[in-house]
Amino acid sequence: MPPTFKHNFTAGPFQGTSTFSTGLFINNEFQDGEGQKTIDVFNPSTEKVIAQIAEASAADVDRAVQAAQKAFETSWGLTVPGNERGKLMMKLADLIERDIDEIAAIESLDNGKAFSVSKNFDVTQAAAVIRYYAGWADKVHGNVIEVNEQQLAYTRHEPIGVVGQIIPWNFPLYMFSWKVGPALATGNTIVLKPSEFTSLSALRVCALIVEAGFPPGVVNVVPGYGKIAGKAISTHMGIEKVAFTGSTVVGQEIMRDAASTNLKKVTLELGGKSPSIVFDDADIEQAVRWAAYGVFFNHGQTCCAGSRIFVQESIYDKFLEGFTKRVKSLQVGDPFHPETFQGPQVSQLQYDRVMGYIEHGKKEGATLHLGGERHGTEGYFIQPTIFTDVTADMKICREEIFGPVGVVKTFKDEHGRQIWIVIFAIFFISGADIIHQANDTFYGLAAAIFSSNISRALKTAHELKAGTVWINCVNQLHASVPFGGFKQSGFGRELGEYALDNYTNIKTVNVNLSRDSPI
């Protein structure tokens, strides 16, 4: 008998008992994993175990792939016209909205994010993304290309088949929607591994997949460890495409796995160390608020977090004063409390990691301007933390911390002069050349610019090596707008029409109408 989740919610907008199966979801059924192995699920607000989920082994993943392959050949793929795929997806979106309070409560319990955020952002947007892609399902167009009147040349954008998807723990259901949306719209079947830390919302939605009427095997969800279930996906010979969101280090491994097995297509959405750049003509009050949001939204557990804040010299003091005040006002606490902005980090592992970086920051000689300590005595809560007086070579400036820790630095102007002083070493004078400073990272996921000058804002945006540049805002995502990284932040684009390309094989058909063979 596969495990089940059962929890009585007593606080907040959703009250009552939620109960659902947490087995592996294969072929529209919930099943035990091999050997009936399970993984403990922790509530990061209390550090207590709240449930078990089934654990997928490599053999389980293989079973899921078989189910997905069969479904692709018989009851999905191009045997089902796009408008019907779209209809099922619309229904799924409707069902997610119907159960939004319960699903959001589960998300907050499992991940630790504030309920208001789970509901009004994560789950709401997850439904919106699925609905957005439902509309694309019958609109996957190829081209008819003019060559000459002796040939008819056209392209077909065909589904790939069984696709593997590995998603992270920071926005569990939202990331689920980014992956299943375009994959289903284009006619693929799916084997998806949620993070072992946060599988609950995906498993809850699996029941809705059945209710919506998807044929068995179209969507399969196999919780498990990255090194076991994740690896089984990235190395499987029957999966021709894998999409991964997570750390750059694991992304590299996935790519190696793909190369050493069947050259499956890979898209990666990885980490970032995104700059927020505040020019002296910015609306400082707005910049303060957005920059704070950029660092601390989702407890800093956001791939596109604006974790490096650059402020033009002349407004630095004013900005820092306002920024400090704003960050101090952010409420940390119980996700189910209506005033909470920031809940706990997702796990002990993450907590230790972030605290480790804070220690490093202190050791490296940065100024701990605010925070830096655990919040409270129970749960993985960390105080919103700001470091100042940093230099570009510090670990806290170069590496992705993925927690509520921001660094603030000054700059002179867009393209200041670089002064190289060679005395047995090369020094880079800080404060010059924001473009260079902002781009000085092997990441390239996002950036934000605060300026009221249209030329400056757009020109800077065009020069930044980042997949998304926000102007006078941060972290604004829409189902219809593509998102993805430059450089080691990944490749391929999710969201928008662009994501459809990740899940199609392009076939060219070339019909000879009257040419003679050359020989």
Add this chain to the structure above:
Amino acid sequence: MPPTFDFDFKFQQGFQGRYTFPTGLFINGEFVDSVDKETIDVVNPATGAVIATVSAGNEKDVDIAVQAATKAYKSSWGLKVSGLERGKLLFKLADLIERDVEEISCIEVLNVGKPYLATRHRETIGASNYIRYFAGLAGKLHGKTVEIDESIMAYTRYEPLGVVGAIIPWNFPLFLLVWKLAPALAAGNAIIIKPSEITPLTTLRLCKLFNEAGFPPGVVNVITGTGQAAGAAITKHMGIAKVSFTGSTAAGRHVMSSASSSNLKSVSLELGGKSPSLVFDDADLEQAVRWTAAGIFTNAGQMCYGGSRIYVQEGIYDKFLESFLAFVQKSKVGDPWDSSTTYGPQVSQAQMDRVLDYIDIGKKEGAVLARGGFRVGDLGYYIEPTVFTEVKQDMRIMKEEIFGPVVALAKFKNEEDVLEMANGTMYGLAAAVFTKDVTRAIKMSNELEAGTVWVNMTLRLQPSMPFGGYKESGIGHDLGEEALRSYYNLKSVHINLGGRL
């Protein structure tokens, strides 16, 4: 008090019992009388009896509607409402039509005379699926960023037009309403609809669904009335940015000239046709017979894309004709509510008279009447499926759109010969080619001067495939992304990032 539809359904099939709904003009989310309190009677073409009265509007009513639509557009519609939201409302409308499929279908059958089973199980559901296509497209029509050089940021932006008008014909009242309503709303426009005065009922029945789906009042308005009063008022209104018209070529000319002499509103026209079917000697004969018969006689021949000319290659002509006549013989013209009925009546007395006239003309011109050619019964507007053979290219029944169950057959020798005959028309709406040969199929498709070409079938349309006429069959497209594009204005924005004078 605006009039109401109040009818007791007691037919062999379908909704049973009394059914009522308002039949006033629908402006700003409410049913109202027309200013001059005029009305029009609506007739059941299966019996000739009056079944309802609806308000009849004129330019005073159109003006009120345009004001309401403009206000709604500026305050609670347009780009103020995201594409996703507009799409959501359209999806809801589609769901509501499906919820009410039985009543809506029965009203259509009663008003138009369409056979009940096909209407209930295909046409009404089809309409809701066509809405869904555009619902899913809302917000997905992208402008472009265009590379110039790094001192200029150049992009294009699609913006809704504002208030648009749609004039719908009587042959597919619900279905063709949706063709225009869905893309217009998906693009963020407010709309004034004028259904045909002969078949206004399903459009009026839909009005409460516009409210129920959640469209803000004033976004969708319906002005029933005649072409001369309400239609003309729409085409010449200075506050309407576009009119989309489906109907006869003659009326289409008036729409265009009215638009040009008022505010040069954008015009899209979907007009008549005299679409040829080409049956080659390597065609699957039995299939060709079925498709071409359906291609002309479905909907009692009242289809703009009806395949009203069939050219058959010499070698198989006799066999084709024999099979064709035998196949048509099996069909039955009769009561729309009878499940054994294949084809229902013509929509009105006037239409029936017109078709019977053409049959007379055909006989007088010397074409051979192979079957049919007469009215069936004396109650209701039924005409027997009619086949003329030995039809010459210059005969009127080969050149003019009859819009009834009358088909003209002729022989052809080869590809060049049939292409010349098929293309020898001022129309260019559709065409069909029957052959197994892939090269011939594609080459003929390439060469036919028609906006839609079918190979080895007829009639099947998709919401995602643009539909529009070549030559005098029309301007612009319904359906597909093309249709959505036509409900937008396109703006080019050039931003100077630093170039100085």
